[in-house]
Amino acid sequence: MFGARLNPLRHLGSLGFLFFWIIAISGIYLYAVLDTSASGAYRSIDELSRKQWYLGGLLRSIHRYAADALVLVMIAHLIREWLLGHFRGFRRFSWLTGVPLLLFVFACGIGGFWLNWDQLGQFSAMATAEWVDGLPLFASPLTRNFLNAAAVSDRLFSLFMFIHLGLPLLLLFGLWFHIQRISLADVFPPRALAVAATATLFVLAALKPVLSHPAADLSQVPATLAIDWIVLFVHPLMYATSSGFIWGILVGVLFFLLLLPFLPKTRVMPVAKVDPDNCNGCRRCFDDCPYAAVTMVPHPNRRLARQMAQVDADLCASCGICVGACPSSTPFRSVVDLVTGIDLPHSPISRLRQQLQAALASPDSDRKIVVFGCDHGACVETLRDHGVAVFSLVCTGMLPPSFVEYALRDGASGVLVSGCRAGGCEFRLGQQWTEARLLGMREPHLRAAVPRDCIQMVWADAGDDAALRLALSTLRQRIAAFDGPAPLVEPV
Numbered sequence: 001m002f003g004a005r006l007n008p009l010r011h012l013g014s015l016g017f018l019f020f021w022i023i024a025i026s027g028i029y030l031y032a033v034l035d036t037s038a039s040g041a042y043r044s045i046d047e048l049s050r051k052q053w054y055l056g057g058l059l060r061s062i063h064r065y066a067a068d069a070l071v072l073v074m075i076a077h078l079i080r081e082w083l084l085g086h087f088r089g090f091r092r093f094s095w096l097t098g099v100p101l102l103l104f105v106f107a108c109g110i111g112g113f114w115l116n117w118d119q120l121g122q123f124s125a126m127a128t129a130e131w132v133d134g135l136p137l138f139a140s141p142l143t144r145n146f147l148n149a150a151a152v153s154d155r156l157f158s159l160f161m162f163i164h165l166g167l168p169l170l171l172l173f174g175l176w177f178h179i180q181r182i183s184l185a186d187v188f189p190p191r192a193l194a195v196a197a198t199a200t201l202f203v204l205a206a207l208k209p210v211l212s213h214p215a216a217d218l219s220q221v222p223a224t225l226a227i228d229w230i231v232l233f234v235h236p237l238m239y240a241t242s243s244g245f246i247w248g249i250l251v252g253v254l255f256f257l258l259l260l261p262f263l264p265k266t267r268v269m270p271v272a273k274v275d276p277d278n279c280n281g282c283r284r285c286f287d288d289c290p291y292a293a294v295t296m297v298p299h300p301n302r303r304l305a306r307q308m309a310q311v312d313a314d315l316c317a318s319c320g321i322c323v324g325a326c327p328s329s330t331p332f333r334s335v336v337d338l339v340t341g342i343d344l345p346h347s348p349i350s351r352l353r354q355q356l357q358a359a360l361a362s363p364d365s366d367r368k369i370v371v372f373g374c375d376h377g378a379c380v381e382t383l384r385d386h387g388v389a390v391f392s393l394v395c396t397g398m399l400p401p402s403f404v405e406y407a408l409r410d411g412a413s414g415v416l417v418s419g420c421r422a423g424g425c426e427f428r429l430g431q432q433w434t435e436a437r438l439l440g441m442r443e444p445h446l447r448a449a450v451p452r453d454c455i456q457m458v459w460a461d462a463g464d465d466a467a468l469r470l471a472l473s474t475l476r477q478r479i480a481a482f483d484g485p486a487p488l489v490e491p492v
């Protein structure tokens with residue numbers, strides 16, 4: 001529906017950031033008009049919705065809906081990363097730093113309802129106090145703070161303020177920490193998606209403005225409440241079960257999430273390895289690595305270069321994107337054994353050159369089409385036949401563009417490069433860098449002299465075999481017709 005580039009499922013983290021900033025900006029205005037005393041809070045917020053609906057009221061509604069949206073995209077982001085198995089090895093850090101964000105987001109969200117000090121805020125604050133009192137943490141139960149109106153002092157309200165303003169600052173710090181080990185983290189969604197998401201909040205705010213319940217009254221139990229089920233679902237769940245049940249669920253879920261990254265790995269891939277004799281310190285691998293696993297250190301042989309790449313084994317995803325970036329990975333080098341500056345020990349670039357040479361030298365066909373694909377996108381093996389030579393790489397980002405030229409010079413009639421759909425690369429940046437390299441927008445780029453009519457790119461996910469076949473037949477037609485320049489990327 002959205003197309004690959006704007007697919008919200010591929011921008012859940014950055015949508016989370018967007019909603020966080022919307023909450024922060026709308027919150028600053030709300031804070032400016034909020035009377036932070038126990039007696040004045042309700043009136044100041046309620047009047048905002050009624051007397052200044054066009055600005056304060058709108059911002060209040062947007063603040064609430066953005067909080068709901070943040071919770072939804074965060075949970076979806078967690079589920080997606082979990083389903084994709086993104087919690088082990090080099091991703092352990094991102095996963096473990098994500099878990100506390102769950103707590104921060106819910107605590108900030110729930111605390112926000114208390115500041116209105118209407119019946120919903122009263123219900124939420126008392127339910128939270130009852131939940132905390134379920135464990136013998138405090139000498140005096142928290143629920144004593146809600147015995148009567150006089151007990152709700154300005155000091156208690158200062159605590160509410162602290163929770164609702166202090167925790168978002170911790171959340172911001174946690175978010176910064178969360179993306180520390182990710183290069184070029186996607187922290188802002190594509191503009192069209194950002195505009196659409198923000199506009200949706202405005203439309204919701206206009207259609208169903210958030211209004212306060214009647215003012216809190218500790219002498220009464222609120223009879224009818226419009227619960228925000230996204231943020232406050234935990235309160236009805238507690239009354240339907242018990243505070244012990246909620247504690248159990250919380251501890252169980254946190255324990256499970258924190259344990260997941262330490263479960264044994266099914267397969268451990270050897271990490272990328274640098275060869276000092278073939279590294280000239282150009283920093284391309286450093287720039288392209290999606291997990292900041294490459295650092296530049298002084299070269300042991302200063303006559304060769306000033307710097308050399310070094311791989312941090314704990315961060316390396318064994319994706320090979322650095323191999324595709326390295327200028328030494330060119331197959332045109334005359335060396336018998338192609339040793340490059342940085343390589344994957346289990347899938348060296350020399351093997352790809354050998355296999356390519358063998359496929360193009362085989363006598364059964366003199367003009368094959370060469371397909372370079374990846375192990376995570378659509379399965380290129382489905383295209384294999386006597387006229388098509390197929391190579392599946394760990395990630396398409398491992399393909400140096402010079403291999404495309406090499407294949408064409410060595411007799412291939414055309415080259416099809418495939419990989420995961422835009423934004424869906426298993427290793428985050430492989431598809432993006434490959435496309436940019438082949439389009440000549442990123443080093444190492446495909447030389448301008450290489451005929452574009454013989455090259456096709458197709459970005460297709462696992463299961464999207466039809467898109468692969470379509471791209472192959474388009475390439476075949478283009479090669480047969482050769483009737484002028486055709487677009488390098490075929491939209492599929």
Ligand code: HEM
Binds near residue numbers: 098
């Ligand atoms: C407020 C909530 C959160 C926000 C705003 C957020 C944001 C982000 C962003 C922007 C990225 C980088 C995406 C990219 O550039 O590829 C990311 C990555 C990641 N996040 Fe979150 N995140 C949140 C919560 C969580 C939670 C709760 C978990 C799981 C416990 C989690 C797990 C991960 C993982 C595993 C990655 C790495 C993905 C990869 O390496 O491909 N995040 N997050």
Ligand code: SF4
Binds near residue numbers: 271292
């Ligand atoms: S294999 Fe991937 S993660 Fe490891 S150093 Fe190379 S680009 Fe970085």
Ligand code: SF4
Binds near residue numbers: 308325
């Ligand atoms: S891309 Fe190759 S030559 Fe350049 S720094 Fe990395 S390993 Fe060295």
